[in-house]
Amino acid sequence: MSEFIHHQTAHCENGVTVSLLKHHGVDFISEPLAFGMGSGLFYIHIPFMTVNNGPAISFRTMPGAIFKRTCKALDVKVERKKFKDSKDAMAFLDAKLAQGIQVGCQVGVFHLPYFPKEYRFHFNAHNLIVFGKEGDRYLVSDPVMEVTTSISAEELEKVRFAKGALAPRGHLYYPVEVHKITTEQIQNGIRKGIKRNCRDMLNIPGSVAGVKGIVHTSKKIRGWREKLGPRQAGLYLGQIVRMQEEIGTGGGGFRFLYAAFLEEAAAIMQNDELLRVSEKMTKAGDLWRDSALQMSGIYKGRLTEQKDFEACADLLVEISAVEKDAFKDLSKIKL
Amino acid sequence: MKKSDVPQDKSALEHFTREVCYVKNEDGHYDTELSTGWETKKVALDEAWKEIERRTSDAREKIKRGEASPILFFMEEKLMDYTVLAGYTGIWKFRIKRHLKPGVFRKLNDSVLQRYADAFEVSVHELKNFKA
Numbered sequence: 331m332s333e334f335i336h337h338q339t340a341h342c343e344n345g346v347t348v349s350l351l352k353h354h355g356v357d358f359i360s361e362p363l364a365f366g367m368g369s370g371l372f373y374i375h376i377p378f379m380t381v382n383n384g385p386a387i388s389f390r391t392m393p394g395a396i397f398k399r400t401c402k403a404l405d406v407k408v409e410r411k412k413f414k415d416s417k418d419a420m421a422f423l424d425a426k427l428a429q430g431i432q433v434g435c436q437v438g439v440f441h442l443p444y445f446p447k448e449y450r451f452h453f454n455a456h457n458l459i460v461f462g463k464e465g466d467r468y469l470v471s472d473p474v475m476e477v478t479t480s481i482s483a484e485e486l487e488k489v490r491f492a493k494g495a496l497a498p499r500g501h502l503y504y505p506v507e508v509h510k511i512t513t514e515q516i517q518n519g520i521r522k523g524i525k526r527n528c529r530d531m532l533n534i535p536g537s538v539a540g541v542k543g544i545v546h547t548s549k550k551i552r553g554w555r556e557k558l559g560p561r562q563a564g565l566y567l568g569q570i571v572r573m574q575e576e577i578g579t580g581g582g583g584f585r586f587l588y589a590a591f592l593e594e595a596a597a598i599m600q601n602d603e604l605l606r607v608s609e610k611m612t613k614a615g616d617l618w619r620d621s622a623l624q625m626s627g628i629y630k631g632r633l634t635e636q637k638d639f640e641a642c643a644d645l646l647v648e649i650s651a652v653e654k655d656a657f658k659d660l661s662k663i664k665l
Numbered sequence: 666m667k668k669s670d671v672p673q674d675k676s677a678l679e680h681f682t683r684e685v686c687y688v689k690n691e692d693g694h695y696d697t698e699l700s701t702g703w704e705t706k707k708v709a710l711d712e713a714w715k716e717i718e719r720r721t722s723d724a725r726e727k728i729k730r731g732e733a734s735p736i737l738f739f740m741e742e743k744l745m746d747y748t749v750l751a752g753y754t755g756i757w758k759f760r761i762k763r764h765l766k767p768g769v770f771r772k773l774n775d776s777v778l779q780r781y782a783d784a785f786e787v788s789v790h791e792l793k794n795f796k797a
Binding site: 338571626 | 678683705
């Protein structure tokens with residue numbers, strides 16, 4: 331097996347997908363392509379749930395889905411395993427490394443030693459690649475980091491068995507069989523990825539998911555100042571901004587990443603209509619950045635009036651309309 | 666977002682990494698650019714930490730007034746909710762809620778306290794003798 335090459339990406343799961351596939355000779359794969367084929371873009375405001383004492387909002391699809399869908403589209407066979415016992419989990423990993431296999435691992439970030447302390451919350455759906463072992467230190471390629479790093483066996487065991495929501499339980503995965511991939515397969519993967527993403531953004535029943543979910547959040551925002559008081563309401567807005575812009579999103583709540591995918595897809599499908607939708611997604615991303623700026627005025631304590639909350643909410647309504655138009659347009663394009 | 670507009674502000678990522686942003690280059694095509702951070706979201710993260718500090722000092726006050734056991738302080742300090750703490754200790758949530766009462770906490774035996782101590786990465790002694 332050839333030497334492992336680290337690829338830095340915006341998002342961890344895309345990064346693991348890209349690095350593992352490239353390692354198996356899938357040269358064409360890029361982060362936007364993996365994200366698009368995996369129908370990564372989403373919006374959901376989960377009701378009756380709080381995360382770190384703030385609203386539970388996500389701008390992307392559920393953890394694990396991108397890797398699974400992209401591999402399936404490319405007919406890549408994947409082996410995955412979870413463990414009851416942490417010693418078994420480490421022994422299994424060691425055995426795979428001894429065979430020269432690079433392994434994707436789901437981990438919690440709270441105990442991840444090379445992350446800045448400020449970023450270490452109990453978030454359990456982070457992904458990294460273990461690509462070797464030197465002495466008792468594991469060589470780690472974390473896709474959001476610029477360079478590779480290493481962690482001790484004890485540290486790795488701890489993060490692989492982090493507890494709480496989405497506990498990884500030692501979850502690891504790696505491609506076992508990669509065939510030659512045809513252009514037709516790639517095109518089909520793109521077609522399917524786009525179709526599924528249109529469905530997710532436009533057709534999920536209820537009011538909390540897809541483009542309707544964005545309007546749902548806007549309605550909530552209008553009531554937050556009254557209901558929670560300005561300080562708590564500001565923290566809630568801060569949480570939205572973090573989910574949207576923090577490391578791992580590529581900026582603008584993954585919208586720029588999706589726009590980049592559509593641009594790549596236009597070339598592969600030889601269909602310039604996709605470029606028009608790419609432009610619309612870029613506009614949506616820019617508007618998300620504008621709304622982050624508006625929201626920051628509130629949590630910085632500079633803006634405190636109800637009209638300032640209304641302005642945030644109005645921006646979200648506008649974003650929802652832009653994204654609705656983009657996905658309607660996208661769903662009509664014959665690919 | 667244009668490549669030239671990518672913010673390069675100071676953030677907690679300094680000395681750790683820079684993050685990948687998807688941006689439009691001069692020719693109007695998508696490209697990536699590394700960013701050191703964006704002040705807008707840095708403040709959001711700072712505010713979240715201020716809130717954690719506020720909750721931790723609230724917990725101290727409650728313990729001083731005899732309204733909560735030391736478990737509350739360590740829970741807040743380690744950013745844990747009941748689900749996370751239940752996961753690390755193997756103790757059911759409703760039992761944890763009971764253990765937050767000072768009277769119940771005082772009667773806990775060392776093997777239960779050890780589980781909390783391990784979850785909080787402190788010693789049983791520190792947990793028992795926590796001074797708010």
